[in-house]
Amino acid sequence: PGDLAALTAIQGEISRVLLQYHRGALYVAVAGLPLRGMDFFEGRISAAWGRLHERLQQAKLRRFGELEPAEMAQLFAPLDHGGNEEQQCQVCGLEHPDVRAERAGADAEPVRKCPACRAFEDLGDALRRARWLQWREGKATAPTLTLDLTTPPGVWREALAALGWTASLFDEAPNTKPTPARSVLLALDDDALATLKPAAQTAIGRRLLVNTTPILTFDERQALQADRSFPEDERRQLPPSDRVKPFSVLEHQSRGIRRLGVLRMDVDNLGKLFQSGLGEQATLSRVAMLSFAVSLYFEGWVAKLAEEVNRATRRPPEQGGRLYAIYAGGDDLFFVGSWDAVVELAIAVRRDLTRYAAEHPGIHASGGVALVGGKYPLSQAADDAKRAEEQAKALRWRANGVEHRKDAIGFLGAALPWSLFGMEEEAQTPNLRTVHGLMHELTGLVEAGADVIELGVPFTDPLADGPSVQRATERALASGTTLPQILALVADLRRETEIPLLLMTYFNPVYRYGLERTAREAREAGVDGFLITDLPPDEALDWKRIATANSLDTIFMLTPTSTSARIEAVARLASGFVYCVSRTGVTGARPELPPDLPGLIERIRAGTTLPIAVGFGISRPEHVRQVGRWAEAAVVGSALVDVIGRHGREAVAPAQAFLRSLRS
Known part of the structure; x- marks a missing residue:
């Protein structure tokens, strides 16, 4: 019991220092538990450790609860001016009478910084060059510190001094001559450790430190x-x-x-x-x-x-x-x-x-x-x-x-x-069941000559899709593929390529996820546009407004049965390009293109200046050559899905070969 009381007193001293100098931004939770002799046998120490962990969690939920009532009252009293912008640090947000405006460069805008933030900045600059860290023991003032939150907070060196320590960083080997105060000299890398020798009152050691800092060359x-x-x-x-x-x-x-x-x-x-x-x-x-x-x-x-x-x-x-x-x-x-x-x-x-x-x-x-x-x-x-x-x-x-x-x-x-x-082991064949593995597949398609990538969002009722895409949709739904996962895939792919990326989807997944949220997260991930197959232009005004605000193109489809009024409506709302559906019915590879396709493209061309991409049934090099005479792009979906479905994990090379054959 006496030891626990002393431990509580020590925590109170630490809390006063941290609250005085860091205003509650830092807290050290301390907890203790008495042990009996039998706790050291038959693994009972694990249960004791569990009880200690529970006490520690309770301490974290009662931050600064060990302080005296008068000290706690200061936490709830108004502090500082409460609105004096000239004394507010733009880095940490606290007010301080010694805030100074500093510039990062000659032409940079000044930034107001308090003494604590300036000191941390200097510490960070010194730390990235440092190879040795020395701790020296001094006289702690924490036992006699009176908490007073009306005085301005100090800097990190003052906080350490109150706890009885000073810290120094060195980028050149420090002097290890005997000193009156006890100290510990720690090397921050292996080579620095080899240069150290212990001395009277000075212990040496190695301090592991993740000191990863990007430097502007x-x-x-x-x-x-x-x-x-x-x-x-x-x-x-x-x-x-x-x-x-x-x-x-x-x-x-x-x-x-x-x-x-x-x-x-x-x-x-x-x-x-x-x-x-x-x-x-x-x-x-x-x-x-x-x-x-x-x-x-x-x-x-x-x-x-x-x-x-x-x-x-x-x-x-x-x-x-x-x-x-x-x-x-x-x-x-x-x-x-x-x-x-x-x-x-x-x-x-x-x-x-x-x-x-x-x-x-x-x-x-x-x-x-x-x-x-x-x-x-x-x-x-x-x-x-x-x-x-x-x-x-x-x-x-x-x-x-x-x-x-x-x-x-x-x-x-x-x-x-x-x-x-995407946590996959390095292998010759990417795992196409992971976001990261699919990224490699799509990167391979880019290398094979794809000009635009269209990613489908799986939906339980894909009315416009033929058997090939429906089977792929069923596999995707069975594996739990969702719109957020596809956005993660886009973000992953964006690390490797700037190729235009479209999401082809039905309206239901977008509606359920939220129009605003879908557009915002798609923009953040790197999506360039959406093709929502079952969203007609006269119902698309809300989506179009949101998509435009997020710099996303909205692609609309026109079919052989589209009227002049529908073509005109699409021309008003569409951006990016117009998708020309070559035939009525569902998606899927076909042996030949419909004979009336040139006339359909001509009707669409008369109503819009946007590029025209032709899809549904494009599966052979001769199809691509024919479409190239009438339109700006050929869309290949089902045929590519078939290649990937046949080859599974080995699909990257066959898919690349298929795309190269189309471009030939």
Whole structure:
């Protein structure tokens, strides 16, 4: 009991310091549990660990609850001016009398920063170059600190000093001569460790640190200054070379759609793992070693994975890194970067965790990715990614008749098991059952000469589709394919190609998902337009308005039975191109084109200046040649679906050969 009282007092001291200097943004939860001698035998330590975990969760739900009532009252009292913009930090949002406006570059707009944010910025700049970290013990002032939230918050060095420590970073080997105060000197990389020798009052060691920081190189800065697609106001605000890349640059350097990706990820069911994972073999030392092993992965190996992803995704090769580690340690991580690199990192972290855990099926992780603009507040983006992660952790899914929970990723508003998102082993043949594998298939079609890719959204009542597409639809529905998964596929594909991408769908999936949400998420994923087969122009005004606001084309169909009035209505609303249905009936390959097709195209041409694409029945090279004499494009659907259906996982090469034959 006496030890628990002392522990509570220690937590109170820590909480006062963190509240005084960080205003509640940081909190350390502390919990304790008395042990009996028998708890150390027959694996009972696991049950004790479970009880401790419950107490820790309770402490997290009562942040700062250990403070005295008078101190708690300060939390609910009005603070600061409450609206003085000149004293409000534009980085953290807090007010401070010493806010200063600083410029990242000579032509950049000034940004107001408080002392704490300026100090963190200097720390981050020093940390990316640092090779050694030294902790020195001092006299703590926390035991005598009086909480006073009416005084301005200080900086990180003052907070550490209150806890009895000073920290110093070095990019050159520090002096290890004996000092009166005790200290710990930690190397931040293996080579730096080899130079250290212990001295009186100074211990040495190795500190694993995920210090992945993207640096703006001189060549990159020059290229961005000359890049007219990089916004002019962002060019003016570029920092000097050899500084940390702004988020706007990471957004610009993403592939496909230009978005910043924010990733949050952690191990699933970690408390249960500690509580029962070791069974009767559990001891304090083994539980501690398990905790260390989890930390070792996130603090050590994740840094290597980030380096590999940075190296593998550079394009051109001289491009600098595109990943920024905000935090990685314990059992979780938080990264920001070009969205395509962030997705690759998420897959790599989850894949290697299985290998690290010796393929143990109960050890896995879930994550969430938010796609945002470069100027989107990072704190809000972190919340968005957290919600995506929570969505993934709430997922229940089945595989091989077994129900699974978690082990998923939240992306573009949907939660997907990693196995469907694209966590596949390297193989010669992509797994076409995954989003990532399908991306490889579609990339192969682009390489074979496809000019536009049309992705079908499966629907339970595909009235306009023939047997080939209906069979593909049934397979897609049976595997659980959804509109969010298809949007994830588009986003994945956008990392590799700028080819125009259309979604062909019936109206029901769009209506159920929500018109606004469908259009917004489609734009964010990189979709260029929609072909909604059962949405006539006179019923399409709401969708057309929403699609146009999201820079999406709306494609309409015209058939041999279309009247002049229908052609005129389509001409008013359509954008991108007009889809000419070559014959009445459903989709499907045909041996010959209908003889009245040239006349139909001529009627459509008289009513619109948009390009005309001809579909339904196009399946042979001679069909493409004929259509090429009358229209701008030939649409090949069922015949390609047949090729893929016949070859399954081996479909990439045959599909490429088929497309090349059509272009011949």
